[in-house]
Amino acid sequence: MTLALFVAASLVAPFVLLRGGALRIWLALEAGAWVVFGFLAVLARPLQVIVDSYLVLVAFGVLLTAAFWTFVARRPPIELRWSATRAAIAVTLFYIVAVPLMLRTPIDGDEPFYLLITESLLHDRDLDLANQYRDLAHSATGRTDLVPQLGDPVGPRGERISRHEPFLPLLMIPGRALGGLPGAIATIVVFAALLARSTVRLFEDEGIDDETIRAVFPFIALGPPIVFYAARIWPEVPAAFCFVEAVRGVRQRRAWRWVPALLAFVLLKLRFLLVAIVLLARALRTRGQILVAVVIIAVPLLIAWLVSGSPTNVHSLAELIPGSPAAMARGLFGLLLDGAAGILFQAPIYLLGVLALARWRDMPAGFRLGMSSTILYLLYLVPRAEWHGGWSPPLRYIVFLMPLLALGVAAIWKRVAPTPIALAAAWTIALVAHGMAYPWRLFHIENGENPAGEMLSSIWHSDFSRLFPSFIRLNFAAIVASVVAVIVFLVFRSGRALHPAIVVLLMAAFFVIGRRPGDRVEFEDAHVIHRGGTLYPYEFQVQRFLYPGGWIVHSGDSLSFLARGGPARLQYSAPARAMIQIGSRAYVLPPGRRAAIAVKIPREGRVELRCLSGEVNLDRLDHD
């Protein structure tokens, strides 16, 4: 069915956006692409090519979609039927295809809880989920393993209230009633379509030319992170739509646009109050509007109080104390550069938006208004331990500001060198194909590795993950990346220094260095060959990133890894005396929590660590 939907979308979309000769040429190209793909599929069988056919099909679809939007971007305006509404219709066709792709596995993270609230509102007309938890078999979530989330409020009569705001579930009621889970997701798709239209209108309002809009638009609407949230039940896409509309309303001084948009924005998530407060301060012009502002701030607090018994829901006022500067720096650079959860690796095109901040005065007023209104929000987000979004698709907490960041991208688009754009485009295509084919991998365990590093480490049994900057488990690459980022931000803002020759040489250096042993061995990482033992803490531990990770070994278990020769320190925890062997030497590990002993690695190369007796939780090995 997904294939049929994609074929339909790829055939209809050209009729929405193209006309005349361009339409004929594209249809011929598309037919040719299908013939090539079919013939390659036939060739792959006798060649005995081992590949996941589902991934190949999805990747082909993503490539064809990218080619279509590139074609639209490069055609002269006379051959196009371009407008904000038509662009939104075209991307909606692809969002519809994304729904079955995303539903390949059951909904995850906060999604089932939003749906449970919707079902409770629909069937019981209350917010008590106790009966929903008791009867999960009749829920459209497809999840029978749900239990209340950690810290969810409990009512005076034992009611199980979800921590999540009820506004999104309220919006999803018609969709859920009509179409079950796909119907509920359709509600989000509608908001994604509205967001696409609003984004184009925002760009037009801010004076971005049509050619640039057509070039940038597919990155925003069909690129990460928005595309991954457009077909999943999270409040981020509706919030992004509300935020864009609020900014547009404030810019146009149309209170009837920004007041409802801002109210809906804060009703979707209480945390958006931090954005709304700044935006309101910029928007207020009359006494009447001050009254409106009070309502916008008071209503969500009142609803939270009525629902959970506290106006701040599960949050406390202590959270309003800003975090430490070190935590802020870590979270800020993490959001930008982290290998698993940063913009650089998860939505690279938006880095241009970050670079646009360096040209603040030249930027469109809408960009300045939007970005400045998020300062307070970011100030409180970045020092938090879960700055990366936790168990969700990437960049969750900043999805709502992506359209505004994209406005910065559009504003500097023509000043940026082609190489970074080409690299970002290629990486974006790969991200979308990967996320669409394997939606469960959007929920990556925050352990300091990312899928690319894990894959290379597993293939070559060498620690490639250490070369990806990690701010979740701070590593040396993260520090280097931060310094480079600051230099780029200040000096190389056009990306012209990124010559393709440098790119390929960097790739070679990455590969050569990656195959050598590093200074540190994290025992739970993918490059370590585990022969027995178990991961600690277990894979789906809530806020796993707060635990010092490791691998528990018992007598007879062993680990094999690449390490440098010479003295090193082994960090471990052991409930009782244990004994391990490295090379030909045995070491007695005294009992202790977060203990360390000095060991000697006989020579550089592959090392075998064997547990001879007892039980030990091995954390890491640091080369001295």
Place this chain on the structure above:
Amino acid sequence: MRTRSDLHWLAFAIAAAIAAHFVATGGTPIDRQLPFVAVLLAACGWIACAPMVGMSIPLLLLAAMFLPDERTRLFAYGLIGAAAFAWAVVRGPKLALVVPGVMLLRWIPIENVVLWRELVVLGGALAVSGVRRPPRRSISGQSGGMAATLQIPIALAIALVTPAYPARLLLFPFLVAFLLWLPLPRFIWAIPFAIAAYYARYSIATLCVVAVIAFVAESVRIPIYAFAIALFAMWPWSGIVARAMPRFLFAEGASKNETPVWVALEAGRSVSIDAPPNAYRVVITASGANASRLPAGRAVGRVEVMGREGKVIRRELRIGDVADFGFTRREHFFASRNPIPRHTLDDIHGYGIAAWLHTAGRIAQVSLDGIATVRATAAPDLPPATKLQIEAVEFE
């Protein structure tokens, strides 16, 4: 992307070769010659003034890093090379693209290159691509581009199938170029070549078919482009495209249940194989040794399936059911009179233009009353030194 200067392209080509040298650590000749491939792709970008072609190099490096399975990795190289070359042809349809194209298809592995022969083929390909054609509207919408975008794949196809041995066949591209140049409707030339393809032996038919395609290409552009791109993606096994298509598409994999036999039977000799209980179907994998000069249809042996109730099923083995096991090797192909077996094994040997198909045939026979024994006998009139090889059997 804007066009970079020639020096930038040179720097890029050098950097690409160095990077490919360090990254491509696989054991195949294709991996070892990835620096050469990277330089060729950079040359494509330079000739066509298409900087996006440069993106193919990082993709090649990623394929080398992320795909440990040999076939998958080489196929990925093939796809990336084909996409880059196709993009270069679309963006800057210059006839000089024939040079890196021919080198990609025929100069790997480089140790197999006989320089003077390859230079003649290259000259022939340039002659084919240089034949003037009336300008048409191109895919990119620019007038005058179509002729070159079509001529380049045709020249590459002609160059690909041109045998390096014997030397007189090196003139084949020049013959095609001459016929294309003659001021006559091209489909006229397609007719005799099509008739020849029907009656001629397999190795000559291959040349005739490609010539027919060259003569009628202008009438069927979209399929020509599509198939050209797909077949170009096979450059890591270009020898298979040149000498084993289209039968290779229907080649069958060896079964995991088959039992190796590896017996070579001289004229009149036979071998008997007992079947396990409850066997009703047997698949024999057989080939010839020194049988490449035998024509299609020539009997080379016989298979007798003895049923459990005494019934005997006899079946002649002919060239066409089996073939000389190595007749698709570059050195033997043109002289061979064998066709590829109807049900051939998908057993590829070698790489690049030296790739060849182990052309063992798979012959299936069913016996409804159960199989007791299978006997294979070589024909008594086989030439000296020619043998019937029974490679494996599989009972079901």
